[in-house]
Amino acid sequence: MSTTAAPVESPPIDAVGxxxxxxxxxxxxxxxEAKLQALHLTLSMIDLTTxxxxxxxxxxxxLCAKALQLHAALPDLPHVAAVCVYPALVGVAKRAVEGSGxxxxxxxTSFPAGQAPLEIKLLEVRKAVEAGADEVDMVISRxxxxxxxxxxxxxxxxxxxxxxxxxxxxxxxxxxELGTLDAIRRASDLAMRSxxxxxxxxxxxxxxxATMPVVLVMLEAIRxxxxxxxxxxxxxxxxxxxxxxxxxxxxVMVRETLGQDWLDPDLYRFGASSLANDVLRQIVKQRSGIYxxxxxxxx
Amino acid sequence: xxxxxxSAGTAAPKLRLGxxxxxxxxxxxxxxxxxxxxxxxxxxxxxxxxxxxxxxTFETANPATEEKIADVALASDADVDRAVAAARRAYEDVWxxxxxxxxxxxxxxxxxxxxxxxxxxxxxESLDGGKPIRESRDVDIPLAAAHFxxxxxxxxxxxxxxxxxxxxSLGVAGQVIPWNFPLLMAAWKIAPAIAAGNTVVLKPAETTxxxxxxxxxxxxxxxxxxxxxxIVTGAGETGAAVVQHPDxxxxxxxxxxxxxxxxxxALAGSGKHYTLELGGKAANLVFEDAAVDQAxxxxxxxxxxxxxxxxxxxxxxxVQESVADEVIxxxxxxxxxxxxxxxxDKNTDIGAINSRAxxxxxxxxxxxGEAEGAEPFQTSCPVPERGYWCRPTLFLQASQSxxxxxxxxxxxxxxxxxxxxxxxxxxxxxxxxxxLSGGVxxxxxxxxxxxxxxxxxxxxxxxxxNKFDPTAPFGGYKExxxxxxxxxxxxxxxxxxxxxx
Numbered sequence: 001m002s003t004t005a006a007p008v009e010s011p012p013i014d015a016v017g018x019x020x021x022x023x024x025x026x027x028x029x030x031x032x033e034a035k036l037q038a039l040h041l042t043l044s045m046i047d048l049t050t051x052x053x054x055x056x057x058x059x060x061x062x063l064c065a066k067a068l069q070l071h072a073a074l075p076d077l078p079h080v081a082a083v084c085v086y087p088a089l090v091g092v093a094k095r096a097v098e099g100s101g102x103x104x105x106x107x108x109t110s111f112p113a114g115q116a117p118l119e120i121k122l123l124e125v126r127k128a129v130e131a132g133a134d135e136v137d138m139v140i141s142r143x144x145x146x147x148x149x150x151x152x153x154x155x156x157x158x159x160x161x162x163x164x165x166x167x168x169x170x171x172x173x174x175x176x177e178l179g180t181l182d183a184i185r186r187a188s189d190l191a192m193r194s195x196x197x198x199x200x201x202x203x204x205x206x207x208x209x210a211t212m213p214v215v216l217v218m219l220e221a222i223r224x225x226x227x228x229x230x231x232x233x234x235x236x237x238x239x240x241x242x243x244x245x246x247x248x249x250x251x252v253m254v255r256e257t258l259g260q261d262w263l264d265p266d267l268y269r270f271g272a273s274s275l276a277n278d279v280l281r282q283i284v285k286q287r288s289g290i291y292x293x294x295x296x297x298x299x
Numbered sequence: 300x301x302x303x304x305x306s307a308g309t310a311a312p313k314l315r316l317g318x319x320x321x322x323x324x325x326x327x328x329x330x331x332x333x334x335x336x337x338x339x340x341x342x343x344x345x346x347x348x349x350x351x352x353x354x355x356t357f358e359t360a361n362p363a364t365e366e367k368i369a370d371v372a373l374a375s376d377a378d379v380d381r382a383v384a385a386a387r388r389a390y391e392d393v394w395x396x397x398x399x400x401x402x403x404x405x406x407x408x409x410x411x412x413x414x415x416x417x418x419x420x421x422x423x424e425s426l427d428g429g430k431p432i433r434e435s436r437d438v439d440i441p442l443a444a445a446h447f448x449x450x451x452x453x454x455x456x457x458x459x460x461x462x463x464x465x466x467x468s469l470g471v472a473g474q475v476i477p478w479n480f481p482l483l484m485a486a487w488k489i490a491p492a493i494a495a496g497n498t499v500v501l502k503p504a505e506t507t508x509x510x511x512x513x514x515x516x517x518x519x520x521x522x523x524x525x526x527x528x529x530i531v532t533g534a535g536e537t538g539a540a541v542v543q544h545p546d547x548x549x550x551x552x553x554x555x556x557x558x559x560x561x562x563x564x565a566l567a568g569s570g571k572h573y574t575l576e577l578g579g580k581a582a583n584l585v586f587e588d589a590a591v592d593q594a595x596x597x598x599x600x601x602x603x604x605x606x607x608x609x610x611x612x613x614x615x616x617x618v619q620e621s622v623a624d625e626v627i628x629x630x631x632x633x634x635x636x637x638x639x640x641x642x643x644d645k646n647t648d649i650g651a652i653n654s655r656a657x658x659x660x661x662x663x664x665x666x667x668g669e670a671e672g673a674e675p676f677q678t679s680c681p682v683p684e685r686g687y688w689c690r691p692t693l694f695l696q697a698s699q700s701x702x703x704x705x706x707x708x709x710x711x712x713x714x715x716x717x718x719x720x721x722x723x724x725x726x727x728x729x730x731x732x733x734x735l736s737g738g739v740x741x742x743x744x745x746x747x748x749x750x751x752x753x754x755x756x757x758x759x760x761x762x763x764x765n766k767f768d769p770t771a772p773f774g775g776y777k778e779x780x781x782x783x784x785x786x787x788x789x790x791x792x793x794x795x796x797x798x799x800x
Contacts, residue, residue, distance in 0.1 A: 012742035014762055017593025027433055029327035029645035037322055220592050223314065227628075230312045251322070256636045259314035260321035 010189045011224075013181040013217055022212040028252045035248065036286045042247040042279050043070065044078040045265045047105055047236065049273050050085060051112075051204065060089045064096030066298060071280045080276065081265040082135060086111070087128040094132035105135035105170070109160060112174070112203035114139035118156060125163040136160070137170040137200060137236075137271075142177045145187060153187075154194040161195030170198035170236055170269075175214045176206040184214055188221035198234035204271065209239025215250065219257040232261065238271025244282040247275060317635040317680060324638075327645045329432045334422045340371045340508065342378055342532060343515035345385035346525025352377045357534070359508055362429035363642050363651040363686040371508050374531035379500070379540040382529040386471045386498040387546055389526025394498050395468060397524075403454030406494050408521040409514075410447030413440065413486075416517065420482060420510055425642040427509040428481055429651030429687070430605050432643050442767055443486035446785075449769035450494035453790055457495065460787055467795040468496030469572055470548035473541040476511075477554045478504035478653050479608040479709075485511045487784050488551050489528055490769075495793035497549065498527045502541045505534040506654045539565075547571060549793065553610070556707075556733075556778050563781075574782030574792050576610065576774055578707040579735030582728035583613035583764065584750065586721070587621045589740035593762070595629045598713070601738060601764040603637060603691050606649055607711040608657070610779075611736035613764055615697075615704060617724050620717045627695065627715065631676060634691045639680045649711055652687040661689050661710035668694045668703040673714065699730055707733070721746070725753050734776030738764045757783070 030038055048067045050059055060083075067080050082103035085093050093104045106128040110116035116124075125136055138160045145153045161169050171191040175184050191199050199218055202209035215237045222233045235254070241247055247270060254262050262268050277297040285291050315321070339356070341348040351372040358367045374382070394402065413420065417440045424435040457466035472492045476484035481503060492499050503511035515530045531537055535558075542550050542562055549572040552562050556578040566573055583601050585594045601613025618626045642650035652658040669675055673694035682688040689711055697704050697714040704714045718724040728737060736758040739750045747761040757774045760766060767773070767785075774783035782792050 011592075012588070012590045014590035014593040014742070017590060017596055017762065020763075021593070021596050027437070027645070028324065030324060031327045032325045034323060034325035041322065226314075227312050255322060256316065259316045260318075261315055263322050 010182070010186045010221075013185050015181050015213070018181060018213045018216055022216055022253070025216075025253050025256060026212070026249050030248050030252065036283065038248045038251050039244060039279050039283050039286065040078055041251060041263060042244065042270065043276065044081060045269050046080040046276055047082045047084045047238075047269050047271045048080045048276060049083070049204070049238075049271055051107060055086060055089060057089065057092045060085055060092045061096050062299070064093055066276070067097060067102050068100055070276060071297060074280070074283065077283070081269055084137065084271065087124055087131065087133070090128050090131035090133045103134040104132060105137055106131075106133040107137045107139075107203075109138040111137070111139055112205040114141050115143070118159065122159060122163045125160055129163070129165055129167045133167055135168040135170060136164050137172055139172045139174060139203060140187065140191065142174050146178070146183070150186070150190055154190050157191055157194035157196060168197040169195060170200045170234075171196040172200045172203055172238075174203055174206055175201045175210075176208050181213065181217045185217050185221055188218045189225070192221065192225045192233050196233060198236050198269070200236035200238055200271065202237075202239040202271075204239035207240070210237030210241055212249065212253065216253055216257065219254060223258050226258075232267060234267040234269065235262070236269040236271055241270055241272050242274045242278060244275075244279045247279065314632055316632055317678070324646050326641070328641060329422060329425075329643045329645060331422055331426070331643065334419050336368060336423065336426075336509070338369055340369055340512045340532070342372045342374050342382070343512065343528070343530040344378070344382045345389075345529065346519060348515070351375060357505065359427055359506065361426050362506075362653055363683070365685055365687075368427060368509065371512075371532045374502075374533040374537045374540075376540045379531055379537065379544060382500045382531050383471060383473070383544045383546050385526035386500050386529050389524055390470055390498040393524045394493070394527050395496055399455035399457065399496070402494065402496060403451050405521060405523045406447055406451035406454055406490060409518060409523070410444050410451060412517045412521055413444040413447060413514075416513070417441070417444070420513060422643065423513060424482055424510050425650065428478060428507045429642050429653050431647040431650040432645055433647065434605060439480055439483045442769070443483045446483075446486040446490045446769045450490040450790065454494040457790075457794070460790060461794065464797045466495070469793060469795060470497060471546060472497045472499050472549040472551060472793065473544060473547035474499060474501045474551045475538040475541060475554065476501065476503055478507040479605060479610070481507035482510035482514060484553055485514055487553075487789075489514075491784070491789045492551070492793050493523075493527055495790055497793050500529045500531060500541055500547070502531050502533065502538045505532075508532040542566070549573065551784075551792070552576070559780065572792070574774070574784065575780045576782075576784060577735075577778060577780040578733055579610045579612065579775065579779050580615060580705065580707050580731050580733045581611055581613050581736040581738065581756065582615045582617050582731075582754070583738040584724050584728055584740065585616065585618040585622070585626055586724070586739075586741040586746065587619040588742050588746070589622070590742055590762070591622065591626060591629060594740040595626065595633050597738060597740060597762070597764045598630055599633055599637070602713040603649055603711050604765050606652055606689070608653055608709055609765070611758060611765070611773075613736075613738050614708065614713060615728075616713055616715045617718050617727055618715065619724065620719050623717045627693075630693070634678045634693075635680075637678065637680060637691050639682050639688060639690055641683070649691060652689050652710065655687060657709065658687040658689065661708060661712065664703055664706070664708045664710070664712060665692065668697070668701065668712075668714075671701045671703065673697040673701055673703055699727060705731065721750065725750060728754050732778045735774075735779035736760070
């Protein structure tokens with residue numbers, strides 16, 4: 001099955017214009033009740049992530065415990081959307097968050113480089129899903145994509161989607177390696193046409209990661225896909241979003257590009273490791289009027 | 300998953316943009332605590348604030364609330380006489396005698412104080428004129444300061460700017476400015492004039508005098524010698540008195556084409572120098588190879604910036620037929636996210652219409668457009684009960700013969716037309732009495748350059764719109780005016796013509 005028989009026609013992107021639009025979106029001023037709502041929404045959209053070579057069962061259990069209880073002093077907070085780990089640790093994560101409603105996401109397809117034979121990538125995906133992953137974050141083959149082999153890239157995504165079975169597929173474009181906003185738009189269109197449930201900016205291993213212009217271009221691709229097909233694809237910026245202020249700027253951009261429907265953890269996620277505590281600190285500030293030390297928040 | 304159009308029977312996909320459901324923005328008003336506004340403002344003549352002779356005043360109001368802000372002195376002919384006499388004395392005795400370097404220092408000082416008092420000036424501009432604080436803060440005030448900085452630099456370099464001609468100033472400049480960019484227009488007029496060695500009598504618009512009067516305070520604070528800059532407030536009669544005063548050597552006017560024509564008639568045979576910056580009805584041409592989302596952003600910026608009270612506004616959208624549906628549908632979506640309301644709210648995109656009179660004029664055009672057969676579209680954004688407001692508006696299916704296509708509306712109203720070929724687009728863009736500005740949207744560089752070179756207008760933007768810079772000359776072809784402001788051309792307009800040695 002080839003889903004990419006039709007060539008992907010993506011509109012040209014004017015990078016200067018994108019930056020101006022981003023600057024204007026960033027001038028929105030979010031205060032008081034609107035800010036508190038945005039902070040809560042942000043927490044519910046976080047994929048709490050650990051992706052290190054040194055990850056162990058202990059580290060993952062620690063991450064899951066944090067996901068289950070973000071801040072003991074504020075019991076009425078929403079829980080994060082998911083924890084995101086390597087395939088070998090999916091089982092540990094799954095047991096730790098069982099029954100909480102928190103999803104387990106696993107990177108796969110030879111993350112982060114993606115430089116492995118397709119059969120191995122597919123096997124890795126199936127193993128992760130078997131171990132209980134609700135969501136799979138794959139990386140595209142940037143080398144093949146940049147070499148112009150869009151058909152290969154698209155078919156690979158479609159194959160991974162098939163291997164995912166019921167698990168949701170997030171397709172990581174690794175935008176920091178794609179070079180231009182035009183290429184990012186093309187990759188976004190290709191991924192959505194090939195079966196992505198989500199498109200995701202980055203692995204977090206390459207800089208720059210989820211910059212605002214990149215995310216805006218991906219949101220516009222999602223919007224155009226929706227208007228053409230009626231299908232709602234999700235978006236996950238990952239890497240580089242570490243403050244509540246950054247996250248709120250994303251929500252503004254989503255609200256004004258895709259509208260209210262995407263302000264939902266089913267359609268928007270933040271891939272982040274340190275964002276949650278800055279958001280928590282801001283929530284405490286909004287409620288109490290004072291900033292607390294970072295040491296008052298658990299790792 | 301395959302690409303397919305949504306199946307029949309289901310509603311077409313629609314984005315939930317704008318509106319109050321879901322997550323919205325709380326009010327984020329700029330604090331006005333530190334802004335000091337007086338109940339009464341006098342004329343600024345010979346370095347002092349004075350009452351008008353006979354004590355006549357007029358009111359200036361906040362167009363967002365319709366509440367009076369202050370009483371402002373109404374200058375009579377006799378007051379204009381005083382102001383011109385002060386400018387003449389200052390010119391002969393002080394300013395023309397001063398070393399150019401010293402002149403430059405004063406202009407730099409004005410620029411610096413403008414920056415220091417930027418927040419206060421931005422708030423005052425929004426209170427008095429209705430423009431969103433985002434624009435007065437990010438555009439009007441910084442650009443006004445930039446103009447003073449730019450021309451300050453030329454003050455002692457006139458012989459380098461215009462080599463071999465022994466640059467000499469003109470004398471007393473009489474300047475009349477509009478209400479759409481009150482402080483910025485004052486800067487456009489005053490900065491090149493005084494940097495080149497002239498003295499000035501400036502008449503701000505009747506509905507927006509306050510930032511010009513704050514500029515007068517700044518000029519005094521900067522220690523500029525008395526009489527170099529004089530500011531006389533009032534309405535059309537005061538402006539006419541400034542323009543027609545026999546001891547004025549140069550007239551600079553920005554405003555409507557109608558008044559511009561009157562001024563030109565009045566000046567015929569007077570020997571006065573003049574520059575006129577008048578109306579416009581600019582075309583924004585969107586080609587099928589344009590980056591659509593960025594073009595839509597440019598269209599929005601082109602017509603909804605400053606409520607459309609912009610002489611160079613892109614008030615005609617010409618879009619190639621093959622992409623017209625997509626562009627218009629995306630434009631409508633984008634317009635749904637525009638917030639109309641309190642000019643002092645940092646999230647406001649479109650503030651108050653400047654005055655009752657201007658709102659009446661815009662509403663008249665809304666009726667005209669419908670009567671002519673154009674199809675109106677307005678967004679659903681709520682507007683406050685008091686004050687003067689106009690939702691962002693499109694006239695779809697507009698035609699070249701329609702008045703809403705030919706005449707300047709000066710409001711947030713965009714006439715939308717389609718064209719088939721490049722030549723047709725250019726012909727439509729040029730088919731207007733005006734020629735101030737224009738925009739071209741295409742991802743093809745060669746096309747952008749070729750098309751811009753064929754549009755008869757003074758300012759052309761490619762893949763952007765409403766970009767202003769003190770170094771760039773600004774002015775019109777045809778009924779959009781005579782002469783240029785900004786850049787070296789703008790400085791030239793305040794110097795004597797070349798002489799043979």
